[in-house]
Structure formats: structure tokens, C-alpha cells
Amino acid sequence: MGILGNIVKAFKGGASEVGEAIVDANAVRILEQEIREADQAIHKAKQSLTQLKATEIKLKREVSSLAQDIADYEAKAIQALEQGKEDLAREVAERIADIEAEHNDKAAEFSTLKDEVSGINNMIRKREQVIQKNKRELDKIKTVEQLQKTTAKMSTNFAATGNSQHRVSDALDRVKAKQQNWRDKVEAGQWMEEQASGSDLDNKLKAEGIGETSSGADDILARLKAKK
């Protein structure tokens, strides 16, 4: 049974201490062992696959070379027949028969090997499926284990303090109060900014020469020029 099934079983059983009961350490070991074994089998299969594939390629080359030889000799036999050299043609035909026998042997060997290679490929795919399936299952188990860690401290704290009335609503009130406090601060900040821009207005007026008499360098220079 998978971990999800175990969770339902534990829940139905009314298990309040869900946890240890769900994660079966033995099942985890078995899953991990299966993954390791499948990994090793795949590794070995891939090694032998490399050799078999090399042989398969070599046989394929030989088969096609023999087929070419047969075609060549057939053409030559026809030529001999055309020239009325029946004996020579017979000799060629005998050679063709030999080559054909060899060709058929190699072709049969090639076909067997090809099946073997595809069989090993299938086996690798199946093993990989086992690995993927087990890894997913392990991940679920680890998720449950990790989830238990996240609430373990909480449950211990809870057991220590007991059932506190209004804990959640009190906490919510505190968060709301803090948020209100924060909003008040933002508002105060905006007010301060407005005040600051208010004094900016004074500066602006001053710059325009309104409401303020200033004796800048230009004024002094103008005064001096007037005295000349």
C-alpha cells in the first residue's frame, strides 16, 4: 500500500498520533533497495548493450557486403552464360551458393542479435519505470516526514500551554493593530511631507522676490552704477 493509503488508514483508525504509524521505515528501506538494484541492473545492461550493438553493426556490414558479392557474381555468371561459357558460369554459381549460405547464416545471426538488443532496451525501460515509480513514492514519504517536522514544534508548544481561548482571534487583533499602526505612520509621514512642501512655498515666494527684500549682488552693483 502506498503512503497515501496509509494516511487514510491512520485517519480512519482514529489515530491521533499520526506520524510514526504512517511512515514505515521498513518500506522506505525496501524502496531504496529496489532503486539501488534497478540502478545496478541498468548499469550492467548498458555495458553489455554497448558490446552487442558493436557486434550488431559489424554483422550488418558483413551481411550487406555479402549481398553485394552475390550481386557481383550473378552479373558475372550472366556474362559467362552470354558468352556461352557454361562451365565457368557453373563455377560462379557454385561460388554464389557458398556466399549465399554464409549470407543467410550471418543474416540469421544479425536478426537474433537485433532482437536481443531490443529485449535489453525494453528491460532497461522497465527498470527505469520502477526507479521513477519508487522515487515518486519515496518523495511522498519524505514529504510526509518533512510536514511532520513543520508542525512537531507547534504541537509540543500546544501541549505545553494547553488550550488557550481566543488564541487565533487575539493574534489576528494584534496583527490588525500593527497594520493600523503602520498605516498611521504612513499617514503621519505624508503629513510631514506636506508640511515640508509648505515651507517650500515660502522658498518659492522668496525666489520670486515676493514678501522679502534681499540685497543680492545685482542690487549692490546697480547701486554702485547709480553712484557713478
Next chain:
Amino acid sequence: MSIVFEDLVYRLNEHTTAEGTSFDAVMNDNGVLEIVCSNNDEFSIHMVQTDTQLLTVTPLFHVSEVKPDMIDELNAQLLHLSPAMPLSSAGIQGEQYILFGAMALNTYFENIVHELEVQAENTLELLEAVSPLLN
């Protein structure tokens, strides 16, 4: 592949989001990363990882905090609320109601931060919605 929690702690503690949320992250003894988001500092987020995913869990309340005879109503409400919450889902872990999210291990830091910020907000909204059913 795994996320190095120590790096994440450092980056989270340095980070502030566009919405102004900052984070206090500490590693617990049992390998759980506990994160307090400034937009909700009452309900911390507990982060753990498996071989394939990053899990963010906010413990909400204990079964015993639910008003007597209201468990079924609460469970039904949570089932209705869960799909409507962005990035988070509600569930039960042991006797603890939780809000949780899951991310792939290769999630970018910015997306992790976003998930945390949203989960902290979802927690407040969800608790507010179901608080009439709690003690």
C-alpha cells in the same frame, strides 16, 4: 539538487519586497527554516525541502481550538476556500490545521519571496473567514 537553507536565510533577512514586506528567517534545530513575514508576524511560515520540492507550511490552529460540533462546518468551509486562495492550500497535519504551498527546488528567489508574502496574507484572510468557528 537542493536549496541551501543557509543562503536562503541570508538573502531573506536582507530582502524587502516592493510592497514593503521584510523577513526574519532562522534555522531551527530540526532543519526547519522558520520565517516571519512583516505583513503577518503572528503566524510564522515553516519551510522544509524534499528531493523534489520546497514546502512552506503555516500552522494555523489545533483541532481542539475549533468550537465543539463545528469541525464538519469548518472542514467544509476550508474545502471551499482552498481553491480560491492564490498559491496556498489548506490541510491537516496530525491534529494541526495548516496552510501550505509547494514549489519546485529550482524556483527563483523572487518567486519564493512572492510565495511567502502571499501565504502570510492568505493566512490572515483565511483565519478571519473561519475565526467565528474557533474558540
